[in-house]
Amino acid sequence: MSGALVVFAKQPLPGQVKTRLCPPFTPEQAADFYACMLDDVLESTLRASAALGLVAVLALQPPEAAPPASGDGLPRRPSRRSEFAAPAGLRREPQQGADLGARMEHAFARELAAGYGPVLLRGSDSPTLGLDTLSAALAALAHSDLAICPDRDGGYNLVGLRRPAPGLFFHPMSTASVLADTLAHAETAGLTHVLLPAGFDIDTSADLALLAEARHAGATGECPRTLAFLDRHGLWKLGTPRLTTR
Numbered sequence: 001m002s003g004a005l006v007v008f009a010k011q012p013l014p015g016q017v018k019t020r021l022c023p024p025f026t027p028e029q030a031a032d033f034y035a036c037m038l039d040d041v042l043e044s045t046l047r048a049s050a051a052l053g054l055v056a057v058l059a060l061q062p063p064e065a066a067p068p069a070s071g072d073g074l075p076r077r078p079s080r081r082s083e084f085a086a087p088a089g090l091r092r093e094p095q096q097g098a099d100l101g102a103r104m105e106h107a108f109a110r111e112l113a114a115g116y117g118p119v120l121l122r123g124s125d126s127p128t129l130g131l132d133t134l135s136a137a138l139a140a141l142a143h144s145d146l147a148i149c150p151d152r153d154g155g156y157n158l159v160g161l162r163r164p165a166p167g168l169f170f171h172p173m174s175t176a177s178v179l180a181d182t183l184a185h186a187e188t189a190g191l192t193h194v195l196l197p198a199g200f201d202i203d204t205s206a207d208l209a210l211l212a213e214a215r216h217a218g219a220t221g222e223c224p225r226t227l228a229f230l231d232r233h234g235l236w237k238l239g240t241p242r243l244t245t246r
Contacts (some may be wrong), residue, residue: 004116005049005134006057006107008095009038009124018125020204025235033235036225037202038124044222045122046089048131052138055116056090059107063094101169108161118162120147126157126201127223128214133158133196140194146186149196150179152210157201165189208236 010017012035014027021030042058049056086092093110097103104121111119118141122129133149137160140147146165149158154176161168168189171181186193200210208230214220220227230236 002116003052003054003118003120003138004057004111005045005052005054006059006093006111006119006121007041007045007090007124008059008061008104008107008121009041010034010061012038018203021202024205029233029235033226033229034125036229037127037223040127040223040225041122041124041129042087042090044130046087048134049089051131052134054120057107057111058086058090058092059095059103060086060092061095061103063096100173101171104159104169105166109164109166112161112164118160120158120160122158123201125203126151126199127211127226128220129157129199130222133199136196140196143192144194145191146193147196148179148182148193150198151201152198153201153203154179155201156182157199158196165191212236 012031014031016031017034018025018030019027021033025033045056048054093107095103096106107121108119111117118138120134120137122134129149137147137149137158141160141162145162146168147158147160148156150156155174155178159182165186166189168182168185168191171178171185175181183193200207202208202211211220211223211226211230215227
Protein backbone atom coordinates (compact mmCIF):
# COMPACT_ATOMS: atom_id res chain seq x y z
CA MET A 1 0.00 0.00 0.00
CA SER A 2 1.02 3.60 -0.41
CA GLY A 3 2.00 5.92 2.39
CA ALA A 4 -0.24 8.51 3.99
CA LEU A 5 -0.08 12.28 4.45
CA VAL A 6 -2.10 13.37 7.48
CA VAL A 7 -3.07 16.99 8.16
CA PHE A 8 -3.69 17.80 11.82
CA ALA A 9 -6.21 20.63 12.07
CA LYS A 10 -8.74 22.32 14.32
CA GLN A 11 -12.14 23.72 13.46
CA PRO A 12 -11.66 27.44 12.78
CA LEU A 13 -13.70 28.98 15.59
CA PRO A 14 -13.04 32.37 17.25
CA GLY A 15 -11.23 31.96 20.55
CA GLN A 16 -10.20 28.38 19.70
CA VAL A 17 -7.47 28.87 17.07
CA LYS A 18 -4.47 31.19 16.70
CA THR A 19 -5.15 32.88 20.01
CA ARG A 20 -1.53 34.08 20.22
CA LEU A 21 -2.26 36.34 17.25
CA CYS A 22 -4.69 38.27 19.46
CA PRO A 23 -3.88 41.13 19.58
CA PRO A 24 -3.36 42.61 17.01
CA PHE A 25 -5.95 40.29 15.42
CA THR A 26 -9.42 40.03 16.87
CA PRO A 27 -10.54 36.47 17.70
CA GLU A 28 -12.79 36.56 14.63
CA GLN A 29 -9.94 37.67 12.38
CA ALA A 30 -7.67 34.99 13.82
CA ALA A 31 -10.27 32.30 13.09
CA ASP A 32 -10.84 33.55 9.55
CA PHE A 33 -7.08 33.77 8.97
CA TYR A 34 -6.65 30.20 10.18
CA ALA A 35 -9.50 29.05 7.94
CA CYS A 36 -7.69 30.56 4.93
CA MET A 37 -4.44 28.82 5.93
CA LEU A 38 -6.29 25.53 6.34
CA ASP A 39 -7.94 25.84 2.92
CA ASP A 40 -4.50 26.45 1.38
CA VAL A 41 -2.92 23.56 3.30
CA LEU A 42 -5.62 21.08 2.32
CA GLU A 43 -5.45 22.04 -1.35
CA SER A 44 -1.65 21.80 -1.26
CA THR A 45 -1.90 18.44 0.50
CA LEU A 46 -4.17 17.00 -2.17
CA ARG A 47 -1.76 18.10 -4.92
CA ALA A 48 1.28 16.72 -3.10
CA SER A 49 -0.45 13.45 -2.24
CA ALA A 50 -1.34 12.89 -5.89
CA ALA A 51 2.21 13.67 -6.99
CA LEU A 52 3.83 11.45 -4.37
CA GLY A 53 1.38 8.55 -4.43
CA LEU A 54 0.12 9.13 -0.88
CA VAL A 55 -3.32 8.86 0.69
CA ALA A 56 -4.50 12.26 1.95
CA VAL A 57 -6.06 12.30 5.42
CA LEU A 58 -7.64 15.11 7.44
CA ALA A 59 -7.52 14.58 11.20
CA LEU A 60 -9.80 17.25 12.65
CA GLN A 61 -10.25 18.30 16.26
CA PRO A 62 -12.97 17.97 17.40
CA PRO A 63 -14.03 15.19 15.00
CA GLU A 64 -17.61 16.38 14.69
CA ALA A 65 -16.42 19.61 13.05
CA ALA A 66 -16.19 17.86 9.67
CA PRO A 67 -19.67 17.32 8.16
CA PRO A 68 -20.41 13.75 7.05
CA ALA A 69 -20.59 12.87 3.39
CA SER A 70 -23.84 13.44 1.55
CA GLY A 71 -25.80 10.64 -0.06
CA ASP A 72 -23.79 10.87 -3.28
CA GLY A 73 -20.53 10.42 -1.38
CA LEU A 74 -19.46 14.04 -1.69
CA PRO A 75 -18.85 16.32 1.30
CA ARG A 76 -21.97 18.34 1.99
CA ARG A 77 -21.80 22.06 2.61
CA PRO A 78 -21.56 23.00 6.29
CA SER A 79 -24.79 24.12 7.89
CA ARG A 80 -23.16 26.16 10.65
CA ARG A 81 -19.86 27.84 11.50
CA SER A 82 -18.86 24.94 13.76
CA GLU A 83 -18.61 22.62 10.75
CA PHE A 84 -15.76 22.57 8.27
CA ALA A 85 -16.27 21.70 4.59
CA ALA A 86 -13.30 19.51 3.75
CA PRO A 87 -12.57 19.20 0.03
CA ALA A 88 -13.25 15.94 -1.76
CA GLY A 89 -10.35 13.51 -1.87
CA LEU A 90 -9.46 13.66 1.81
CA ARG A 91 -10.23 10.74 4.09
CA ARG A 92 -11.52 12.23 7.34
CA GLU A 93 -10.54 10.70 10.66
CA PRO A 94 -11.11 11.85 14.25
CA GLN A 95 -8.21 12.96 16.40
CA GLN A 96 -8.25 10.70 19.46
CA GLY A 97 -6.34 11.17 22.67
CA ALA A 98 -6.19 13.22 25.83
CA ASP A 99 -3.60 15.68 24.51
CA LEU A 100 -1.80 16.59 21.31
CA GLY A 101 1.02 14.07 21.80
CA ALA A 102 -1.43 11.23 22.35
CA ARG A 103 -3.48 12.28 19.33
CA MET A 104 -0.37 12.32 17.14
CA GLU A 105 0.70 8.88 18.31
CA HIS A 106 -2.80 7.53 17.68
CA ALA A 107 -2.83 8.94 14.14
CA PHE A 108 0.50 7.33 13.30
CA ALA A 109 -0.51 4.02 14.87
CA ARG A 110 -3.83 3.99 12.99
CA GLU A 111 -2.30 4.58 9.57
CA LEU A 112 0.64 2.21 10.06
CA ALA A 113 -1.62 -0.53 11.38
CA ALA A 114 -3.83 -0.12 8.31
CA GLY A 115 -0.83 -0.86 6.12
CA TYR A 116 0.06 2.67 5.03
CA GLY A 117 3.70 3.57 5.25
CA PRO A 118 5.62 5.66 5.60
CA VAL A 119 3.30 8.15 7.27
CA LEU A 120 3.80 11.92 7.20
CA LEU A 121 1.96 14.19 9.62
CA ARG A 122 1.91 17.92 9.03
CA GLY A 123 0.41 20.87 10.84
CA SER A 124 -2.10 23.30 9.41
CA ASP A 125 -0.30 26.55 10.23
CA SER A 126 2.80 26.23 8.02
CA PRO A 127 1.39 27.63 4.78
CA THR A 128 4.60 27.52 2.73
CA LEU A 129 5.36 23.84 3.36
CA GLY A 130 5.15 22.19 -0.04
CA LEU A 131 6.04 19.33 -2.32
CA ASP A 132 9.83 19.68 -2.05
CA THR A 133 9.82 19.27 1.73
CA LEU A 134 7.36 16.39 1.66
CA SER A 135 9.39 14.64 -1.02
CA ALA A 136 12.57 15.13 1.02
CA ALA A 137 10.85 13.60 4.05
CA LEU A 138 9.86 10.52 2.07
CA ALA A 139 13.40 10.18 0.74
CA ALA A 140 14.77 10.39 4.28
CA LEU A 141 12.36 7.71 5.47
CA ALA A 142 13.71 5.30 2.87
CA HIS A 143 16.72 4.82 5.16
CA SER A 144 15.72 6.35 8.52
CA ASP A 145 12.94 5.71 11.01
CA LEU A 146 12.06 9.34 11.65
CA ALA A 147 12.10 12.54 9.59
CA ILE A 148 11.37 15.97 11.04
CA CYS A 149 11.13 19.45 9.55
CA PRO A 150 11.91 21.84 12.43
CA ASP A 151 10.35 25.23 13.00
CA ARG A 152 12.44 28.17 14.10
CA ASP A 153 10.75 28.25 17.51
CA GLY A 154 11.92 24.87 18.80
CA GLY A 155 9.05 22.83 17.41
CA TYR A 156 8.38 21.24 14.04
CA ASN A 157 5.82 21.48 11.26
CA LEU A 158 6.24 18.02 9.71
CA VAL A 159 7.12 14.64 11.18
CA GLY A 160 7.31 11.31 9.40
CA LEU A 161 7.64 7.72 10.62
CA ARG A 162 8.10 4.42 8.82
CA ARG A 163 7.34 2.24 11.85
CA PRO A 164 5.39 2.65 15.11
CA ALA A 165 7.14 4.61 17.86
CA PRO A 166 5.18 4.34 21.13
CA GLY A 167 5.98 7.15 23.52
CA LEU A 168 7.73 9.36 20.97
CA PHE A 169 5.38 12.28 21.62
CA PHE A 170 4.73 11.72 25.33
CA HIS A 171 6.07 15.06 26.51
CA PRO A 172 4.71 18.61 26.78
CA MET A 173 3.84 20.03 23.37
CA SER A 174 3.77 23.65 22.16
CA THR A 175 6.94 24.49 24.05
CA ALA A 176 10.37 25.67 22.92
CA SER A 177 11.81 22.21 23.66
CA VAL A 178 9.39 20.07 21.62
CA LEU A 179 11.98 19.14 19.01
CA ALA A 180 14.66 18.39 21.60
CA ASP A 181 12.23 16.31 23.67
CA THR A 182 11.09 14.32 20.63
CA LEU A 183 14.67 13.62 19.56
CA ALA A 184 15.55 12.53 23.10
CA HIS A 185 12.70 10.02 23.06
CA ALA A 186 13.76 8.88 19.59
CA GLU A 187 17.27 8.18 20.85
CA THR A 188 15.92 6.23 23.81
CA ALA A 189 13.75 4.17 21.45
CA GLY A 190 16.67 3.52 19.10
CA LEU A 191 15.11 5.39 16.18
CA THR A 192 17.36 6.77 13.48
CA HIS A 193 16.37 10.24 12.32
CA VAL A 194 16.94 12.93 9.71
CA LEU A 195 16.38 16.66 10.25
CA LEU A 196 15.21 18.50 7.15
CA PRO A 197 15.96 22.18 6.46
CA ALA A 198 13.96 24.32 8.89
CA GLY A 199 10.64 25.89 7.97
CA PHE A 200 8.25 27.99 10.03
CA ASP A 201 4.72 28.10 11.31
CA ILE A 202 2.62 31.13 12.19
CA ASP A 203 1.72 31.43 15.85
CA THR A 204 2.24 35.14 16.59
CA SER A 205 2.11 38.37 14.62
CA ALA A 206 5.92 38.44 14.63
CA ASP A 207 5.88 35.26 12.53
CA LEU A 208 4.26 37.20 9.71
CA ALA A 209 7.70 38.67 9.00
CA LEU A 210 8.83 35.18 7.97
CA LEU A 211 5.86 34.87 5.64
CA ALA A 212 6.68 38.28 4.15
CA GLU A 213 10.27 37.19 3.54
CA ALA A 214 9.05 34.00 1.87
CA ARG A 215 6.74 36.04 -0.31
CA HIS A 216 9.57 38.32 -1.37
CA ALA A 217 11.60 35.23 -2.28
CA GLY A 218 8.76 33.83 -4.39
CA ALA A 219 8.20 30.90 -2.03
CA THR A 220 4.52 31.35 -1.21
CA GLY A 221 2.86 29.61 -4.12
CA GLU A 222 1.16 27.18 -1.73
CA CYS A 223 -0.82 29.84 0.17
CA PRO A 224 -2.68 32.34 -2.06
CA ARG A 225 -5.72 32.56 0.24
CA THR A 226 -3.53 33.27 3.27
CA LEU A 227 -1.75 36.14 1.54
CA ALA A 228 -4.96 37.54 0.08
CA PHE A 229 -6.61 37.59 3.51
CA LEU A 230 -3.72 39.50 5.07
CA ASP A 231 -3.66 41.93 2.16
CA ARG A 232 -7.40 42.46 2.14
CA HIS A 233 -7.63 43.21 5.85
CA GLY A 234 -4.33 45.04 6.27
CA LEU A 235 -3.18 42.62 8.95
CA TRP A 236 0.51 42.44 8.14
CA LYS A 237 2.60 43.35 11.17
CA LEU A 238 3.49 47.04 11.06
CA GLY A 239 7.11 47.54 10.12
CA THR A 240 7.47 44.14 8.46
CA PRO A 241 9.78 44.66 5.45
CA ARG A 242 9.03 43.90 1.82
CA LEU A 243 5.28 43.47 1.85
CA THR A 244 4.72 44.27 -1.81
CA THR A 245 2.49 41.86 -3.67
CA ARG A 246 4.27 39.67 -6.20
